[in-house]
Amino acid sequence: MRYLAILIVLFAAPALAETIAIVGGKIHTATGAPIENGTVLIENGKITAVGTNVQVPTNARVINAGGKEVTPGIMSSSSIYGLSEGATRIFSSDTSANDSGMTASFDVKYALNSGSVVIEEGRRQGVTRAVSSPTSSGDIFSGTSAIITMDNKPDMRFAEGPMHAKFENAQNRAVAWNRIRAIFDQVLDYERNKSRVMRGQSQDYLLSIADMEALVPVLKGNKKLVIEMGSEAEISGAIQLKKDYGIDIVIQGAQEAWKVADDLVAADIPVIIVPEDNLFGNVTMAGTTFSNAARLEKAGVNFSLISGNGSLYYGHHILQFAGMAVAHGMSHDGAIRSITINPAQIFGVDRIVGSIEVGKDADVVVWDGDPLEVTSNTDHVIIRGVEYDLVSRRTMLRDRYLNLDRGEPFGKRYYQN
Amino acid sequence: MKFSKFLKLLTCVSAAVITSAAFAQEADNRAPMVVIDKDPFPSTYVPWPSELTAITNAHILTGDGGEIERGTVVMDGGKIIAVGETIDIPAGAKIIDGSGKWVTPGIIDMHSHMGIWTDGGNEVKAPNTADVWGEHSIWPQTPNFPAALAAGVTTQQNLPGSANRFGGRGVTLKMVPSRSTEGMKFPGAPYGLKMACGENPRGVHRSQGRFATAMGQFAGYRTSWIEATDYKNAWDKYYEDYKAGKDVKAPKRDLKLETLMGVLNGEISIQMHCYRADEMVDVINMAREFHYKIAAFHHAVEAYKIADILAENDICAGMWADWWGFKLESFDGIDENIPMMAAAGGCAIVHSDSDTGGQRLNQEAAKAWADGERVGLHFTRGEVFRWLTLNPAKSIGLADQIGSLEVGKNADVVIWNGDPLSVYALAENVFIDGALHYDRNNTENQWITDHAIGYVTAGDHQ
Numbered sequence: 032m033r034y035l036a037i038l039i040v041l042f043a044a045p046a047l048a049e050t051i052a053i054v055g056g057k058i059h060t061a062t063g064a065p066i067e068n069g070t071v072l073i074e075n076g077k078i079t080a081v082g083t084n085v086q087v088p089t090n091a092r093v094i095n096a097g098g099k100e101v102t103p104g105i106m107s108s109s110s111i112y113g114l115s116e117g118a119t120r121i122f123s124s125d126t127s128a129n130d131s132g133m134t135a136s137f138d139v140k141y142a143l144n145s146g147s148v149v150i151e152e153g154r155r156q157g158v159t160r161a162v163s164s165p166t167s168s169g170d171i172f173s174g175t176s177a178i179i180t181m182d183n184k185p186d187m188r189f190a191e192g193p194m195h196a197k198f199e200n201a202q203n204r205a206v207a208w209n210r211i212r213a214i215f216d217q218v219l220d221y222e223r224n225k226s227r228v229m230r231g232q233s234q235d236y237l238l239s240i241a242d243m244e245a246l247v248p249v250l251k252g253n254k255k256l257v258i259e260m261g262s263e264a265e266i267s268g269a270i271q272l273k274k275d276y277g278i279d280i281v282i283q284g285a286q287e288a289w290k291v292a293d294d295l296v297a298a299d300i301p302v303i304i305v306p307e308d309n310l311f312g313n314v315t316m317a318g319t320t321f322s323n324a325a326r327l328e329k330a331g332v333n334f335s336l337i338s339g340n341g342s343l344y345y346g347h348h349i350l351q352f353a354g355m356a357v358a359h360g361m362s363h364d365g366a367i368r369s370i371t372i373n374p375a376q377i378f379g380v381d382r383i384v385g386s387i388e389v390g391k392d393a394d395v396v397v398w399d400g401d402p403l404e405v406t407s408n409t410d411h412v413i414i415r416g417v418e419y420d421l422v423s424r425r426t427m428l429r430d431r432y433l434n435l436d437r438g439e440p441f442g443k444r445y446y447q448n
Numbered sequence: 449m450k451f452s453k454f455l456k457l458l459t460c461v462s463a464a465v466i467t468s469a470a471f472a473q474e475a476d477n478r479a480p481m482v483v484i485d486k487d488p489f490p491s492t493y494v495p496w497p498s499e500l501t502a503i504t505n506a507h508i509l510t511g512d513g514g515e516i517e518r519g520t521v522v523m524d525g526g527k528i529i530a531v532g533e534t535i536d537i538p539a540g541a542k543i544i545d546g547s548g549k550w551v552t553p554g555i556i557d558m559h560s561h562m563g564i565w566t567d568g569g570n571e572v573k574a575p576n577t578a579d580v581w582g583e584h585s586i587w588p589q590t591p592n593f594p595a596a597l598a599a600g601v602t603t604q605q606n607l608p609g610s611a612n613r614f615g616g617r618g619v620t621l622k623m624v625p626s627r628s629t630e631g632m633k634f635p636g637a638p639y640g641l642k643m644a645c646g647e648n649p650r651g652v653h654r655s656q657g658r659f660a661t662a663m664g665q666f667a668g669y670r671t672s673w674i675e676a677t678d679y680k681n682a683w684d685k686y687y688e689d690y691k692a693g694k695d696v697k698a699p700k701r702d703l704k705l706e707t708l709m710g711v712l713n714g715e716i717s718i719q720m721h722c723y724r725a726d727e728m729v730d731v732i733n734m735a736r737e738f739h740y741k742i743a744a745f746h747h748a749v750e751a752y753k754i755a756d757i758l759a760e761n762d763i764c765a766g767m768w769a770d771w772w773g774f775k776l777e778s779f780d781g782i783d784e785n786i787p788m789m790a791a792a793g794g795c796a797i798v799h800s801d802s803d804t805g806g807q808r809l810n811q812e813a814a815k816a817w818a819d820g821e822r823v824g825l826h827f828t829r830g831e832v833f834r835w836l837t838l839n840p841a842k843s844i845g846l847a848d849q850i851g852s853l854e855v856g857k858n859a860d861v862v863i864w865n866g867d868p869l870s871v872y873a874l875a876e877n878v879f880i881d882g883a884l885h886y887d888r889n890n891t892e893n894q895w896i897t898d899h900a901i902g903y904v905t906a907g908d909h910q
Binding site for chain 1: 591592595752753755756770772773774775776779780781782783784788792803804807808811814815817818819822823869870871872873874899900903904908909910
């Protein structure tokens with residue numbers, strides 16, 4: 032899968048990318064300590080130099096980042112960017128198999144909409160890459176996600192995503208485990224007996240051939256499985272599942288991950304958490320806490336932070352939620368990593384993006400203050416070496432109504448009380 | 449059969465209650481005048497014991513727009529008794545050194561379903577359920593109330609959901625532990641009636657085979673207001689005739705129409721869920737047609753398009769800082785909505801509609817503030833805090849008691865460990881009526897509800 036990712040990105044290199052030097056900012060590289068008063072040099076879409084002693088070429092356009100902060104582009108580990116322009120009614124929503132009968136074989140890649148204004152909005156707020164994930168199919172397995180660049184280009188999908196599953200889509204926890212294991216056993220049986228299956232000499236399977244075919248790479252360990260689940264008991268079950276089937280698991284939600292943090296480290300299972308989660312979930316998941324991130328960091332679990340799944344307004348929230356994790360004990364550097372390099376690692380694209388390091392794609396954001404502070408905003412957003420205007424449909428609406436006294440059709444002139 | 453018998457029984461019981469509640473008239477042969485008890489479920493809240501306390505050297509945002517960079521707040525008997533830069537601290541006062549801390553009024557969330565969600569939140573049985581009283585679905589043991597308190601929220605208006613045109617009455621609660629809902633109710637708080645326009649009632653009513661369009665909804669609202677006007681006229685006439693000495697029979701009680709009559713009489717405020725500017729303007733015209741007042745639009749994601757109209761009509765707008773795009777009617781939501789409403793001189797409010805969002809209303813205000821700054825709409829921190837305290841207090845009819853640190857008002861006070869308009873700030877101490885209800889540094893002062901006990905210990909969710 033990783034080879035595929037790299038191949039796609041080579042073809043997708045931007046045609047025109049200028050030389051840009053971002054000078055004087057505090058650089059959060061996401062791999063080392065922040066660099067004060069540093070420079071990031073961008074050439075041909077790549078980062079070519081980082082540090083305090085960078086020679087700025089004469090042809091470079093200089094962005095003065097004095098007093099500002101610089102981060103890698105933010106990567107959202109869970110989104111529906113490019114799959115929906117609005118969650119309901121007349122807008123198209125291509126986020127799920129939607130009880131069509133497909134489960135694991137559903138793949139969002141065919142539906143990605145490069146004209147999405149929602150992508151434009153996320154980009155304006157500093158999100159430069161995202162996992163566009165399938166939402167619930169109606170069954171446990173939801174299908175395959177796409178890893179996209181937030182540039183509204185037709186080739187924005189630059190890597191294949193993992194398989195996604197939603198634990199709570201079973202009738203109960205016991206059904207979920209039995210069903211997942213039965214399906215896995217059947218996929219293995221199918222894989223061993225494919226020719227017989229094709230001749231029609233097979234047992235009845237729980238899933239269709241297409242759905243099982245989609246799960247083969249998961250069971251071969253070639254494709255990650257992201258399971259949404261939350262409680263300690265569920266997470267422990269997933270750790271056992273990984274041992275029993277040798278699959279590569281990521282746990283999303285993971286509200287009680289802190290309770291089994293050491294086991295997660297031992298099993299090398301990363302998690303994706305929502306730092307706003309702190310409410311008593313139910314009587315089997317009472318341990319939800321704002322301190323999940325801080326405790327996972329302390330235990331050494333690899334994790335990324337998200338701001339929720341399935342809705343559209345969350346670009347800015349990722350930074351805010353990372354800030355909330357810091358307010359509740361996580362390190363500031365760790366919080367930045369958890370929305371940049373950690374998701375890149377978890378989704379296998381860290382050789383391409385996720386940090387400000389020489390050789391990586393130039394996804395760089397300049398902030399007017401501490402990027403995790405709610406009062407901060409983006410000043411410059413650069414993706415693959417191309418700077419984008421901080422304009423979206425929403426800023427256009429704002430500008431239309433900002434001055435109601437101006438007498439234009441959208442002002443007061445045409446309104447009489 | 450059984451049900452109708454039950455109804456008859458119920459009618460007898462309620463009639464008896466009414467009669468006994470009616471006050472005696474001069475001796476005549478007429479039945480006593482029927483007076484409907486407007487507060488049959490009165491608050492039983494009693495403030496906790498408090499002591500004379502002075503918070504000194506703190507950075508104070510007074511909630512009515514004011515800011516004191518280094519000052520003192522004094523509370524006694526559950527009330528604010530002094531606020532200012534230089535205050536003579538009364539003898540015997542307990543002193544809390546607020547150096548490095550920030551002090552604000554308690555945050556008021558004018559749109560929450562926290563206590564109602566566990567019961568479903570919506571009574572979808574009919575388009576008009578104005579007979580429903582949200583307080584009867586409040587579960588005082590929901591584990592989420594303590595989380596709101598720990599976030600500096602001291603008062604919440606809990607509302608029925610938006611599945612129908614008239615959702616029912618809301619209830620204003622203090623974030624205090626109690627065995628009953630009555631024990632949480634804000635004493636004397638006026639009732640609000642939840643109404644809704646837009647996609648939610650349209651969608652629900654469509655699925656029920658009822659009016660499925662906005663034009664249908666307006667036909668429904670207006671029909672109800674016509675009935676309510678007739679009902680009010682009938683009661684007004686009854687009282688007029690009775691007082692004139694006539695032997696008249698009281699109109700039949702109708703819970704639905706009683707609530708709507710309360711609105712027409714100015715006793716119950718309208719709290720109306722409306723996203724789109726054009727629908728809000730229609731609703732304003734409907735309120736003019738039937739002579740009632742709209743206190744606030746909730747979820748007014750397009751308030752910025754009509755901020756001047758809302759300001760002129762003295763209608764508050766409860767808003768999210770940046771929610772948008774989760775349905776068609778929220779697609780035009782912008783990050784500058786709140787500051788644009790405030791800049792027009794309107795009553796701008798940050799609300800939650802969310803048990804998680806309701807724990808960071810201060811951050812939401814800060815986001816909106818910063819986004820306004822970027823387009824030239826400047827507000828001081830003091831002015832911004834008004835969006836969280838005095839303006840929501842106004843929208844729920846309690847601005848004379850809460851929402852600002854003014855002498856004589858309730859001592860609902862939060863001490864923050866830093867600038868509350870920062871993502872890193874946490875509420876350290878929360879006082880309600882002068883009594884310490886939350887202390888981040890002392891688990892003895894942290895509330896666990898009955899439902900959560902045995903599953904969590906104090907502070908677990910933080």
